[in-house]
Amino acid sequence: WSIMAQAQQPFVANMDESKVGNFTLPNPLQKPDGSIIKNKKDWEKHRGYWLAQFQQTMYGKMPEKKLKQSSQLVSRTEILGGKAIQYIWTITFEGKHSISVLGVLPNKSAKVPVFLGLNFCGNQTTNTDKRIPIFEKYVVCNEATQFKNNLGQAESRGAQASRWQFEKLIDAGYGSITVACGDFEEDLPTGYQNGIRTTLADQLGLKTEEWSAIGAWAWGLSSMVDFLETIPQVDAQKIILHGHSRLGKAALWAAANDQRFAAIISNESGEGGAALTRRNYGENLWRITNSFPHWFLKSYQHYAYKENELPFDQHILLSLLAPRPLYVASAMGDQWSDPKGEFLGAQNTEAVYQLYRKPGLGTVAFPGLNAPVGKQVRYHIREGKHDMTLYDWEQYIKFARELVK
Numbered sequence: 560w561s562i563m564a565q566a567q568q569p570f571v572a573n574m575d576e577s578k579v580g581n582f583t584l585p586n587p588l589q590k591p592d593g594s595i596i597k598n599k600k601d602w603e604k605h606r607g608y609w610l611a612q613f614q615q616t617m618y619g620k621m622p623e624k625k626l627k628q629s630s631q632l633v634s635r636t637e638i639l640g641g642k643a644i645q646y647i648w649t650i651t652f653e654g655k656h657s658i659s660v661l662g663v664l665p666n667k668s669a670k671v672p673v674f675l676g677l678n679f680c681g682n683q684t685t686n687t688d689k690r691i692p693i694f695e696k697y698v699v700c701n702e703a704t705q706f707k708n709n710l711g712q713a714e715s716r717g718a719q720a721s722r723w724q725f726e727k728l729i730d731a732g733y734g735s736i737t738v739a740c741g742d743f744e745e746d747l748p749t750g751y752q753n754g755i756r757t758t759l760a761d762q763l764g765l766k767t768e769e770w771s772a773i774g775a776w777a778w779g780l781s782s783m784v785d786f787l788e789t790i791p792q793v794d795a796q797k798i799i800l801h802g803h804s805r806l807g808k809a810a811l812w813a814a815a816n817d818q819r820f821a822a823i824i825s826n827e828s829g830e831g832g833a834a835l836t837r838r839n840y841g842e843n844l845w846r847i848t849n850s851f852p853h854w855f856l857k858s859y860q861h862y863a864y865k866e867n868e869l870p871f872d873q874h875i876l877l878s879l880l881a882p883r884p885l886y887v888a889s890a891m892g893d894q895w896s897d898p899k900g901e902f903l904g905a906q907n908t909e910a911v912y913q914l915y916r917k918p919g920l921g922t923v924a925f926p927g928l929n930a931p932v933g934k935q936v937r938y939h940i941r942e943g944k945h946d947m948t949l950y951d952w953e954q955y956i957k958f959a960r961e962l963v964k
């Protein structure tokens with residue numbers, strides 16, 4: 560079978576562990592001249608090399624310029640029986656591109672750590688409060704009554720509230736900040752046309768084809784840090800970045816580029832996220848670049864069925880987050896995301912975390928269900944489907960309490 564012939568067959572995901580195949584992972588500590596990095600100082604000099612590899616091959620360049628942001632407070636409302644304040648802000652970049660940010664912060668004046676994450680389907684899906692404007696751009700959600708033609712309807716209010724758990728976070732002393740990913744770029748192949756890759760192309764200094772939708776979402780997350788640094792109630796040294804699935808991929812890419820995120824949570828980010836690309840299990844490179852061509856550089860497709868030729872694998876992306884706390888999570892009912900591949904991605908960061916004298920996962924044994932392992936690098940696989948659940952949040956709050964101080 561030639562690679563071409565294989566790529567033209569209808570795609571059937573391999574879900575058989577015995578057919579995963581053999582592979583050798585690139586060593587994050589090995590430099591192109593063959594020498595091995597032995598300390599954190601040399602790693603810090605070298606990490607730019609790996610970032611450049613991901614930029615050239617997979618996610619595209621990241622704009623380096625900071626943009627002028629102006630923010631306007633649209634509303635400030637007491638919620639959760641007075642325990643929290645809900646903020647809605649409009650942020651405009653260079654007077655040209657506006658987004659809507661939702662913040663839920665404890666009702667007190669002290670600075671608090673916050674969880675920051677993009678949402679799939681509009682801020683109104685996180686909670687039923689009628690003051691939150693219905694997101695008017697294209698979303699990937701399309702449940703019959705809540706969304707029509709990929710646009711949120713009134714019924715979409717609170718549709719994904721279980722993925723946000725605002726009250727749990729407030730009770731634990733955290734705030735939560737979110738923006739719809741589509742406010743930066745709508746999630747479809749033509750999404751770049753109304754997104755920041757086009758509207759801010761001159762200001763950001765990149766051509767649309769030089770980067771990707773995941774890059775645009777990741778840039779959006781960094782721009783949120785710029786914004787949060789101006790909010791007195793937010794402790795911007797303690798921003799815990801989280802992302803589910805495709806937005807987990809974006810979170811990992813954002814944190815690899817931007818060291819201001821204090822801790823990172825990848826919830827079921829799968830292929831192109833925390834899962835090893837060389838493992839032929841679940842979604843693969845051919846499938847993801849065909850289903851979602853806008854997520855990556857066009858040239859990334861050339862590695863379909865040639866994954867062993869990639870200069871890196873996703874454990875190196877995760878290693879770029881060191882020494883920060885990292886949580887990778889999977890779900891048993893989400894084999895598409897390759898839980899074992901996600902576990903191995905997290906596990907293979909150990910060499911780099913150890914340069915900082917931080918423990919990695921500390922185990923090679925795949926854990927049982929609902930039994931988190933690790934410390935600075937943590938992993939769990941829970942029962943249930945592809946989602947971000949109360950169980951996941953309980954682990955993330957515990958993780959943040961222990962490690963983001």
Ligand code: GCU
Nearest residue numbers: 804805806828829830842847
């Ligand atoms: C699809 C896609 C995954 C992605 C997921 C999601 O299943 O194939 O790569 O992570 O959508 O974002 O929910």
